[in-house]
Amino acid sequence: MRKERRLLGRALRFVTEHFSLYFTIVGWMLYSCTPTTSPSSSQSRSPSSAQASGRQTFQTSTFYTKEMNPSPTGYGGGVPYDKLERYPQLKLLYSGSGFAKEYREDRSHTFAWEDLVHSMRVTEKTPGSCISCKTSGIEKIFNQEGWGYATRKMPHYVTMGLGSIGCTNCHDPKTYQLRVVQPGFKDAMAGRGIDLSKASTQDMKSYVCAQCHSEYYFEPGTNRVIHPWAKGLDASSMYAYYETKPRGFDSDYTHPKSRTPLLKAQHPDFEEYSAGIHAAARISCADCHMPKQIQGDRRVTSHAIGSPLNTIEASCLWCHKGKTKEWMITRVRYIQDSVAELSIACMDALVQAHEAIAAGESRGVAIEVLERARNQLRQAQWLWDYTASANSMGFHDGVGSLRNLARALELSLKVPKMVTP
Ligand code: HEC
Ligand code: HEC
Ligand code: HEC
Numbered sequence: 001m002r003k004e005r006r007l008l009g010r011a012l013r014f015v016t017e018h019f020s021l022y023f024t025i026v027g028w029m030l031y032s033c034t035p036t037t038s039p040s041s042s043q044s045r046s047p048s049s050a051q052a053s054g055r056q057t058f059q060t061s062t063f064y065t066k067e068m069n070p071s072p073t074g075y076g077g078g079v080p081y082d083k084l085e086r087y088p089q090l091k092l093l094y095s096g097s098g099f100a101k102e103y104r105e106d107r108s109h110t111f112a113w114e115d116l117v118h119s120m121r122v123t124e125k126t127p128g129s130c131i132s133c134k135t136s137g138i139e140k141i142f143n144q145e146g147w148g149y150a151t152r153k154m155p156h157y158v159t160m161g162l163g164s165i166g167c168t169n170c171h172d173p174k175t176y177q178l179r180v181v182q183p184g185f186k187d188a189m190a191g192r193g194i195d196l197s198k199a200s201t202q203d204m205k206s207y208v209c210a211q212c213h214s215e216y217y218f219e220p221g222t223n224r225v226i227h228p229w230a231k232g233l234d235a236s237s238m239y240a241y242y243e244t245k246p247r248g249f250d251s252d253y254t255h256p257k258s259r260t261p262l263l264k265a266q267h268p269d270f271e272e273y274s275a276g277i278h279a280a281a282r283i284s285c286a287d288c289h290m291p292k293q294i295q296g297d298r299r300v301t302s303h304a305i306g307s308p309l310n311t312i313e314a315s316c317l318w319c320h321k322g323k324t325k326e327w328m329i330t331r332v333r334y335i336q337d338s339v340a341e342l343s344i345a346c347m348d349a350l351v352q353a354h355e356a357i358a359a360g361e362s363r364g365v366a367i368e369v370l371e372r373a374r375n376q377l378r379q380a381q382w383l384w385d386y387t388a389s390a391n392s393m394g395f396h397d398g399v400g401s402l403r404n405l406a407r408a409l410e411l412s413l414k415v416p417k418m419v420t421p
């Protein structure tokens with residue numbers, strides 16, 4: 001009993017010391033105080049600092065970051081501005097998909113569940129697989145139902161009153177080792193021959209994020225979450241994979257004007273990052289997005305996950321020594337502005353391509369010609385959307401983003417000529 005009280009005290013002290021600055025913790029829950037076994041691998045993935053290294057077994061079911069800071073470059077930050085208003089071309093490009101109804105900049109993890117539930121893209125028919133990346137409830141539900149959870153419909157889960165993303169999405173609740181729970185990601189990594197149980201801490205500091213911040217589709221019939229990585233992680237390899245119509249999957253939506261079957265990229269942050277210079281230097285997502293901070297005499301990991309441009313000293317300058325905040329912002333802005341400029345040029349060209357195909361069809365252009373043009377537009381829009389749907393406006397891989405956008409621009413500019421006699 002005394003032991004239990006000591007653990008409880010330690011857990012409470014940890015939560016208040018560690019998180020009070022960032023979170024107001026709502027409804028956290030202590031559910032087991034039995035001693036647990038030590039981390040299994042010798043290469044320990046358990047939390048580093050002393051207060052967490054023991055055997056505490058607490059779990060916080062849900063927590064809230066209240067801050068909503070815009071990014072100094074104006075692209076990211078936790079303010080959910082309306083993307084359809086900022087880039088009016090999106091309404092036409094996403095026409096026929098839910099994203100034409102509502103598309104906002106993302107905000108922090110603590111809002112993930114309510115944003116899903118309130119999203120105008122979610123309807124009675126929205127499959128349960130959407131909960132995979134929005135709630136800490138996913139582990140328990142998957143353990144009970146297996147992939148059956150994916151075929152249920154969203155209203156079922158809305159009435160269950162699940163919480164948002166929480167500790168157990170990234171930590172084993174007993175050992176506090178980093179781990180992933182999203183079942184589709186586990187399958188995909190096994191498919192790539194990567195044994196997650198042997199992954200290093202440094203890799204896990206990206207994998208815990210990659211389980212949700214990556215491209216996927218739902219398998220027709222079962223709604224299983226599939227990551228399209230069988231041919232590689234870059235935009236062109238994923239496109240080549242999608243062209244095999246994997247598991248009968250053809251497209252996410254058909255554009256009502258040009259009648260082109262389109263793929264909708266979904267936040268490929270992990271893929272984009274993987275091709276970039278920081279991944280090549282083995283720097284993890286958490287190294288930038290969860291910087292170490294000094295609190296009293298302790299060095300702790302910030303869990304206020306947001307734009308690193310609001311924490312440049314802690315996120316960047318420990319590596320980029322001798323640089324100033326302003327210097328870093330200028331470099332990031334240079335990459336992001338270049339990517340944004342080319343992305344807007346792509347959007348304009350894509351809009352014209354959709355319109356040209358629609359006009360060609362009404363003029364009676366031959367079906368084979370239209371089909372070739374649609375195919376080219378499909379590829380162009382995917383290459384553009386890969387960068388547009390990732391969240392860093394190209395920062396994670398500036399060179400790769402510009403390359404994909406340049407290909408998208410070249411392909412889409414040629415479409416009108418294809419359907420003009
Ligand atoms: C070298 C540091 C660095 C690494 C490593 C990194 N990021 Fe980022 N990330 C950034 C910067 C800088 C931005 C741009 C933020 C802005 O525009 O305010 C960003 C933006 C983002 C955003 C959008 C943030 C917002 O405010 O809207 C997400 C989401 C994101 N990154 C996820 C990831 C994931 C997932 C990984 C790993 C797979 C990763 N990042 C790796 C630095 C990094
Ligand atoms: C369980 C799924 C999940 C995991 C795990 C996850 N994310 Fe997220 N993340 C999301 C979702 C969903 C959103 C969007 C929430 C919203 O807008 O309601 C998001 C938003 C973000 C944002 C935007 C925050 C802002 O203030 O603009 C950043 C940055 C981010 N995640 C980075 C990371 C990093 C880094 C990791 C790993 C350390 C990670 N995420 C792990 C699902 C996840
Ligand atoms: C999005 C993934 C993610 C979520 C959600 C998350 N953590 Fe972490 N946590 C990490 C990462 C990454 C580290 C750094 C591990 C390292 O550097 O070895 C970490 C480190 C820790 C540590 C070690 C001490 C430290 O400061 O480095 C503790 C304890 C901890 N987290 C507790 C929690 C608790 C409690 C919650 C829920 C309120 C939580 N974490 C939610 C990813 C996450």
Ligand code: HEC
Pocket residue numbers: 277278281283287288308309312315316317318319320328331332335398
């Ligand atoms: C753990 C170390 C580390 C951290 C943290 C880190 N970087 Fe880097 N960064 C590197 C390395 C290594 C390179 C490759 C060039 C070199 O060796 O100097 C690099 C290159 C860059 C470049 C030039 C490459 C390009 O894409 O044009 C920029 C810009 C940059 N970093 C910005 C940032 C920003 C912004 C942050 C914080 C959000 C950050 N870095 C955090 C290590 C780091």
